[in-house]
Amino acid sequence: MSAEQDPDAALMLLVKQGDTAAFEQLVNKYKQPVMNIVYRMLRDATEAEDVAQNVFVQVYKSAGRYEVSSKFSTWLFTIARNLCLNELRRRSRHPADSMDMAHPEQEDQPWQQFEDKKTFSPPETLLHGELEEKIEEAMAELPENQRTAILLCRQNELSYEDIAKVLQCSLSATKSLIHRGRETLKQKLKPYLKTGAWRDPK
Amino acid sequence: MGTDPIYERLREISWRRKLSSGEERELREWLAAHPEAQESFESEAGLTEALRKIPDVPIASNFTARVLQAVDQEAMAEARTKQARWKGWRRLPRWLPRVASSTVVVMAGFLAYLHNLHNNNVEANQHLVQRMAGVPLPSPEILTNFDAIRIVSATPAPDEQLLALFQ
Numbered sequence: 538m539s540a541e542q543d544p545d546a547a548l549m550l551l552v553k554q555g556d557t558a559a560f561e562q563l564v565n566k567y568k569q570p571v572m573n574i575v576y577r578m579l580r581d582a583t584e585a586e587d588v589a590q591n592v593f594v595q596v597y598k599s600a601g602r603y604e605v606s607s608k609f610s611t612w613l614f615t616i617a618r619n620l621c622l623n624e625l626r627r628r629s630r631h632p633a634d635s636m637d638m639a640h641p642e643q644e645d646q647p648w649q650q651f652e653d654k655k656t657f658s659p660p661e662t663l664l665h666g667e668l669e670e671k672i673e674e675a676m677a678e679l680p681e682n683q684r685t686a687i688l689l690c691r692q693n694e695l696s697y698e699d700i701a702k703v704l705q706c707s708l709s710a711t712k713s714l715i716h717r718g719r720e721t722l723k724q725k726l727k728p729y730l731k732t733g734a735w736r737d738p739k
Numbered sequence: 740m741g742t743d744p745i746y747e748r749l750r751e752i753s754w755r756r757k758l759s760s761g762e763e764r765e766l767r768e769w770l771a772a773h774p775e776a777q778e779s780f781e782s783e784a785g786l787t788e789a790l791r792k793i794p795d796v797p798i799a800s801n802f803t804a805r806v807l808q809a810v811d812q813e814a815m816a817e818a819r820t821k822q823a824r825w826k827g828w829r830r831l832p833r834w835l836p837r838v839a840s841s842t843v844v845v846m847a848g849f850l851a852y853l854h855n856l857h858n859n860n861v862e863a864n865q866h867l868v869q870r871m872a873g874v875p876l877p878s879p880e881i882l883t884n885f886d887a888i889r890i891v892s893a894t895p896a897p898d899e900q901l902l903a904l905f906q
Contacts, residue, residue, distance in 0.1 A: 568798055568803065572796050576796040586798070693756060729789070
């Protein structure tokens, strides 16, 4: 893999030299796919946006160490997945961190402060149809690695080999994860898939 | 059906992208020969289509701006940390470098003393070896009657009573 083969890697090499415009281009190109994956892993819009933002900050901070050994998108999605897994681990350690909990040093300040993002509409409000809701539910119930594998499958630029790199498992294990995930989804969505409702334009 | 290589290949391709016209033709031909797989592939295609239609998650319009702002803040924080580290070095007490250099000198002196002691020992050993080399060893012939001499020299103890009578 060389920078000529992967235009994003070429941009990343510019970021390495401190080119902020190249970084902005990468953020604009990948913010949607990163957000899609992160939200569907964390199931929390506010946290997902913070983590997605952190993914790009990590990319910028690690630019100095970036080597064009594989596709930029593979590297990016690996960072995104690792940050999501860290967040999920943190959640399991502190299952009920209240946002109103007092800060240990400043008692009049809450422990966590979240920006009131009026421009952000949680995806739940945009899920108009029952079918979308059902598939989101079914996806949420999948094990994390199966769900991530299926979501990465939607990224056209990622091959099965790239997905395997992100998931840090073999090619055959990756295909098996996708197959098992899809089988579960087919079972859960059977009535909808049978009607062919997805194929009908709304 | 599940293990048929043509079916497997086309199914795996369909998971990631739409089949090309050539691939679709190949699939139609294959399904014509294996009508029992028709239903299974239809549900696969239905699911693929469903997954393709999952809506994008909305993103705040200022997402990129916020990322760039966070990056700037990180850079500033890093610069501040570096500066604080440098200031920390400058805040060290004035006597510390003198103590450090004195310690280095004392340590160097001690090491030189140990080195000298070791050299003296080596020299003394070499001198001893040289002196011992000059002393000739006795001939091995004197050992031929060693056992006989040892037996003869092993005389019985003196008779104390007889000696007393002589006196």
